[in-house]
Amino acid sequence: MATVGLFDSGFGGLTVVREVKRQLPGVNVRFYGDNSRIPYGPLPKETIVRYTRQILDFLAGKNIDIAIIACNTATSASLEEVKDEYPFPVLGVIKPGIKGALAATRNNKIGVVATEFTIGSGAHKQGLKAANPKAEVIGQACPQITLLVEAGKTSGPEVEAAVSGYLKNFKGTGIDTLVLGCTHYPVLEDTIRNYVDQNVTIIDPAVETVAEAKEWLQKKGLVTDCVSPSYKFYTSGDPELFTQVGTIILGWPIDNVEKVVLG
Ligand code: DGL
Numbered sequence: 001m002a003t004v005g006l007f008d009s010g011f012g013g014l015t016v017v018r019e020v021k022r023q024l025p026g027v028n029v030r031f032y033g034d035n036s037r038i039p040y041g042p043l044p045k046e047t048i049v050r051y052t053r054q055i056l057d058f059l060a061g062k063n064i065d066i067a068i069i070a071c072n073t074a075t076s077a078s079l080e081e082v083k084d085e086y087p088f089p090v091l092g093v094i095k096p097g098i099k100g101a102l103a104a105t106r107n108n109k110i111g112v113v114a115t116e117f118t119i120g121s122g123a124h125k126q127g128l129k130a131a132n133p134k135a136e137v138i139g140q141a142c143p144q145i146t147l148l149v150e151a152g153k154t155s156g157p158e159v160e161a162a163v164s165g166y167l168k169n170f171k172g173t174g175i176d177t178l179v180l181g182c183t184h185y186p187v188l189e190d191t192i193r194n195y196v197d198q199n200v201t202i203i204d205p206a207v208e209t210v211a212e213a214k215e216w217l218q219k220k221g222l223v224t225d226c227v228s229p230s231y232k233f234y235t236s237g238d239p240e241l242f243t244q245v246g247t248i249i250l251g252w253p254i255d256n257v258e259k260v261v262l263g
Pocket of ligand 1 (some may be wrong): 008009010011012038039040042070071072073074079115146181182183184217
């Protein structure tokens with residue numbers, strides 16, 4: 001039975017875990033949330049690369065078949081540097097977001113919301129323009145959204161104010177596609193939808209990311225029907241908070257959360 005390892009700076013990566021359950025219901029999941037060191041968004045590249053290696057080394061000890069960096073910030077900072085250092089494939093979430101956006105856009109005007117690091121890296125912009133030189137890419141960093149989700153705040157006036165404040169910057173740009181370029185943001189997808197024009201297609205890169213993982217696992221003959229896959233969660237933060245917020249994001253109760261501090 002296949003085992004997928006995933007990590008994020010915090011709870012955001014759980015939006016990828018729930019997609020794993022949807023597309024790959026029979027695989028085991030090992031997830032590491034670096035909740036005590038979040039946010040990664042304001043950190044320098046070298047630090048994010050170091051954290052990525054620490055966490056992938058940890059997941060490598062869990063018998064995983066494939067790893068997903070379920071964090072756009074860590075993907076843009078470190079995927080190219082670390083992807084060949086492990087005996088299993090390491091996937092990121094940036095290229096899948098780009099793929100989803102290219103398939104969805106009709107007018108080539110694409111918005112990207114992400115952390116300050118991801119927007120500053122230009123990863124989405126470069127990838128979109130390389131595939132489609134006509135693409136017009138408008139990026140917006142939304143660091144407050146990460147912090148709200150991380151605190152378990154998924155609705156209410158604070159969330160509305162943060163989301164509307166950031167998304168008003170897309171008014172009048174004509175974008176028809178918006179990439180949720182931080183894995184925390186799909187948690188607030190319904191709220192986000194209320195503050196963009198109705199014709200805007202929202203892209204959650206988790207869908208394409210897990211499709212890519214599924215394709216690889218299928219090729220290797222590792223996708224089997226399994227009645228009870230095991231899910232195991234590790235956090236550098238508070239396991240009780242992880243259990244609470246994790247249950248909200250995943251939509252099913254979790255109880256097997258272990259505290260693991262790396263580095
Ligand atoms: N969830 C992370 C991402 O996809 C970032 C949050 C952060 O650590 O700043 O970029």
